[in-house]
Amino acid sequence: xLPIILIARAIFPEVIAKLAQHFxxxxxxxxxxxxxxxxxxNLQGTQGVFTTGGERIDAALLAACPDLKICANMAVGxxxxxxxxxxxxxxxxxxxxxxxxxxxADFGFALLMATARRMAEAEHFLRAGLWTSWRYDLLxxxxxxxxxxxxxxxGRIGQGIAKRGAHGFGMQVIYHNRSRLDLATERACKxxxxxxxxxLKAADHLVLVLPYSASSHHAxxxxxxxxxxxxxxxxxxxRGGIVDDAALAMALRNKTIAAAGLDVFEGEPAVHPDxxxxxxxxxxxxxxxxxxxxxxxxxxxxxxxxxGFLKHGTxxxxxxxxxxxxx
Ligand code: GLV
Numbered sequence: 604x605l606p607i608i609l610i611a612r613a614i615f616p617e618v619i620a621k622l623a624q625h626f627x628x629x630x631x632x633x634x635x636x637x638x639x640x641x642x643x644x645n646l647q648g649t650q651g652v653f654t655t656g657g658e659r660i661d662a663a664l665l666a667a668c669p670d671l672k673i674c675a676n677m678a679v680g681x682x683x684x685x686x687x688x689x690x691x692x693x694x695x696x697x698x699x700x701x702x703x704x705x706x707x708a709d710f711g712f713a714l715l716m717a718t719a720r721r722m723a724e725a726e727h728f729l730r731a732g733l734w735t736s737w738r739y740d741l742l743x744x745x746x747x748x749x750x751x752x753x754x755x756x757x758g759r760i761g762q763g764i765a766k767r768g769a770h771g772f773g774m775q776v777i778y779h780n781r782s783r784l785d786l787a788t789e790r791a792c793k794x795x796x797x798x799x800x801x802x803l804k805a806a807d808h809l810v811l812v813l814p815y816s817a818s819s820h821h822a823x824x825x826x827x828x829x830x831x832x833x834x835x836x837x838x839x840x841x842r843g844g845i846v847d848d849a850a851l852a853m854a855l856r857n858k859t860i861a862a863a864g865l866d867v868f869e870g871e872p873a874v875h876p877d878x879x880x881x882x883x884x885x886x887x888x889x890x891x892x893x894x895x896x897x898x899x900x901x902x903x904x905x906x907x908x909x910x911g912f913l914k915h916g917t918x919x920x921x922x923x924x925x926x927x928x929x930x
Contacts, residue, residue: 656676
C-alpha cells in the first residue's frame with residue numbers, strides 16, 4: 604500500500620502529479636482555509652503533509668495525528684512549526700531554503716526602492732487626477748545610491764540584499780545579526796557588523812530579514828522607531844510580528860521615520876487598519892518569493908522532501924536532522 608500524504612493548500616498540478624507517482628495523495632485544490640480542527644480531520648491516516656507556511660503544526664495537532672511522520676513546508680520560514688514539539692513527537696520537519704534566496708532579495712530591494720522613492724504614493728496621486736503641474740518638491744523621496752543600508756538578520760537573503768546595495772548602488776552596508784559573519788562573507792557583502800542600536804541610528808534604509816521567534820517579537824516597536832532617522836525608510840520582508848504595526852503606523856503618521864515598505868503583517872492576511880490610512884507606506888501581500896519559477900522550485904523542494912524521506916529516509920532539507928540518526 605502506498606503511503607498517504609495530504610497537500611494542505613492548492614499547488615501546481617505538475618507537483619501533485621509527481622507526488623501521485625509515489626503516494627496516495629489527498630489535496631485541498633479548492634484552497635479553502637481550514638481551521639485547525641479541519642486540518643486534524645484531513646490528516647487522519649496520513650504519513651506526510653505538504654504545508655505552505657500558514658498551517659500551524661503544534662503539540663495538540665501532533666497528538667491527534669499519530670500516523671504523521673513528516674511535515675514539509677513550502678517556505679523557508681517555519682514559524683508555523685513548533686519544532687520542539689515535532690522533534691519530541693518524532694515528526695520530521697523540512698523547509699524550502701536556497702531556491703528563493705535571489706528572488707526574495709530582488710523583491711526586498713524593489714520594495715526598498717519603491718518605498719524610498721514613494722512609488723505607490725506617486726501612482727495613487729496620478730490616478731486620483733491630482734497631477735496638474737510641476738512642483739520643485741513633488742513627491743521627492745530619499746536617495747538610494749550612496750546611502751547607508753542597514754540589514755537586521757544577515758542570513759542568505761540579507762546577504763543577497765547587501766550585495767545588491769553594495770555592488771549595484773554603492774551603498775555603505777551595515778548589519779546586525781545574532782552572530783557576526785565570518786570575514787570572507789562580510790567582505791563579499793562589503794558589510795560591517797554593528798550593534799542593533801547603531802544600526803537603528805545610522806541606517807538610511809533599514810531592511811528586516813530575521814526569522815520570527817518569541818525573541819524577535821516586536822523587535823521594531825516605538826522605542827526602536829524613535830532611534831531611527833526622521834528621513835529613514837523601514838522595509839519588512841521577514842515576518843509579521845517582528846514589527847509592532849500599530850507603533851509603526853503612528854511613527855509614519857508623526858513622521859518619526861519617513862516611510863515604510865511592508866510585505867508581511869502581524870495576523871495577516873488581516874492588515875492593521877491604521878496602516879491602511881497612512882500614505883507613506885507601500886503595502887504588498889506577502890509576495891517576496893512570488894515568481895512562478897521560484898514558487899515552482901519551492902513546491903518541488905517540498906515534494907522532494909516528502910519523497911526523499913518517506914520513500915528513502917533521506918530528506919533534502921531537514922530542520923530536525925537529529926531524528927534521522929535515531930532511525
Ligand atoms: C516566505 O515567507 C517564506 O518563508 O518562504
